[in-house]
Structure formats: structure tokens, C-alpha cells
Amino acid sequence: MNALVTLPPQSQLAVAPARFDAVSRAFHWISVALIVVLFASAWSLSLARDGEEAAQLLTLHRSLGVTIWVVALARLTWRLRFAVRPPLPRSLPAAQRLAAAVTEGALYVLMLVQPITGLVQSLARGKPFQLFIFEAPRVMARDKPLVSLFHEIHEATAWLLLGLIGLHVAAALFHGLVRRDGVLRSMAPWPARSTRP
Numbered sequence: 001m002n003a004l005v006t007l008p009p010q011s012q013l014a015v016a017p018a019r020f021d022a023v024s025r026a027f028h029w030i031s032v033a034l035i036v037v038l039f040a041s042a043w044s045l046s047l048a049r050d051g052e053e054a055a056q057l058l059t060l061h062r063s064l065g066v067t068i069w070v071v072a073l074a075r076l077t078w079r080l081r082f083a084v085r086p087p088l089p090r091s092l093p094a095a096q097r098l099a100a101a102v103t104e105g106a107l108y109v110l111m112l113v114q115p116i117t118g119l120v121q122s123l124a125r126g127k128p129f130q131l132f133i134f135e136a137p138r139v140m141a142r143d144k145p146l147v148s149l150f151h152e153i154h155e156a157t158a159w160l161l162l163g164l165i166g167l168h169v170a171a172a173l174f175h176g177l178v179r180r181d182g183v184l185r186s187m188a189p190w191p192a193r194s195t196r197p
């Protein structure tokens with residue numbers, strides 16, 4: 001007869017996890033890839049050879065922009081309800097813990113707000129536009145001042161997002177290369193290296 005040995009839940013919780021769960025890590029790196037393509041597509045608009053190429057880039061930008069909104073919402077729901085999150089090292093000063101929490105919270109907020117400012121800007125242009133294979137309908141007449149306002153907001157929050165990403169990546173590399181405290185490894189996209197033969 002096969003004896004199935006399972007650990008009681010309390011002993012599973014006795015040791016703090018060393019890594020984020022696989023779903024959280026997948027969400028993290030999918031978001032990173034989307035954001036890279038979002039900035040690349042927005043910035044290459046001015047390099048487009050003709051109107052058709054520019055329109056394709058803008059469709060890619062808008063479609064992935066809406067995708068990251070959905071991904072960020074799903075990710076936040078996962079984080080609040082199911083995620084396994086390793087605690088930051090106890091040796092980390094309180095100010096750095098606070099900085100990490102504020103930066104990461106602001107990144108979540110911007111991943112949700114940035115697509116909305118882009119969407120409002122697009123809707124205010126008063127024309128239908130493509131999102132993947134779907135067509136977003138015209139919902140209002142062209143409103144030039146609203147387009148300009150939301151273009152400016154969208155641009156400013158994009159820079160804010162970029163600045164926060166810069167701080168966040170610098171902190172992650174500081175943990176990985178200087179402190180070597182396992183924080184960077186906790187979010188690595190690959191599976192944990194097994195210590196068993």
C-alpha cells in the first residue's frame with residue numbers, strides 16, 4: 001500500500017518563501033515585455049516611413065496598452081488574493097522598505113492609469129480605431145482641447161512611469177549585485193535551481 005505523506009499546513013507556513021510564486025513572476029515579466037514594446041512603439045511613431053506604417057504602430061501601441069491594463073488588473077487581483085510573496089530581508093532599513101512599497105504601489109497605479117489616459121485621448125479624436133482585430137467605435141465628436149490635454153497627461157505620466165521603472169530596476173540591481181540578498185532572485189523568471197541531485 002502506498003503511504004501518501006503530506007505536511008500539515010502550519011509546517012508549510014513555518015518557513016518564509018524565498019521566491020514569488022510562478023504566476024506572480026509570469027505576470028511581472030509579461031508586464032515588463034509589454035511595457036518595453038509600448039514605449040518602443042510610441043517612440044518609433046515619428047520614424048514611420050508613411051501614414052500606413054504609423055497607423056500600424058499606433059494600433060499595436062493601443063492594443064498592447066489595453067492588454068497591459070487587463071494584465072495589471074488580473075495581476076493586482078492575484079496579488080491581493082492568492083500570491084506567495086517573500087518578505088524583504090530583515091536587515092533592510094525601514095526607509096528602503098518604505099521606498100520599495102511606495103515605488104511598487106505607484107507602478108501598479110500607473111499601469112492602470114496610463115492606458116486610460118491613452119484611451120481617452122484616442123476616443124476624443126472622434127474617429128473609430130483598431131484594437132487588435134476589433135474596432136473601437138466613435139463615441140464622441142472630435143474634441144481638440146481634450147485631445148491636447150490628454151496627450152499632455154499621457155506623455156507626462158509616461159515619463160513618470162519611466163522614472164519609477166528606472167528607480168525600481170536600479171534598486172533590483174543593487175539587491176542583486178551589491179547586497180546579494182536574494183531579492184532579485186525572488187522575481188527571476190526561471191524556475192528555482194534544485195539543490196537535489
Ligand code: HEM
Nearest residue numbers: 038039042062065066068111114115118119121122155158
Ligand atoms: C501602460 C500603457 C501605455 C504606455 C506606457 C504608453 C506610452 C506612450 C508614450 C511614451 C507615448 C508618446 C508620448 C509623446 O511623447 O507624445 C504615447 C503616445 C500615445 N499613446 Fe500611449 N501608452 C500606453 C497606453 C496607451 C493606450 C491604451 C492607448 C489607447 C487606447 C494609447 C494611445 C496613445 C496615443 C493616441 C498616443 C499619441 C500618439 C501620437 O503622437 O499620435 N496609449 N503613449
Ligand code: HEM
Nearest residue numbers: 031032035079100104107108165168169172173183184187
Ligand atoms: C517595466 C518594468 C517593471 C515594472 C512595471 C515592474 C513592476 C514591479 C512591481 C509592481 C513589483 C511588485 C510585485 C508585488 O509585490 O506584487 C515588482 C517587484 C519586483 N521587481 Fe519589477 N518591474 C519592472 C522591471 C523589473 C526589472 C527589469 C527587474 C530586474 C532587474 C525587476 C525586479 C523586481 C524584483 C526583484 C521585485 C521584487 C521586489 C520585492 O520583493 O519587493 N523588475 N516589480
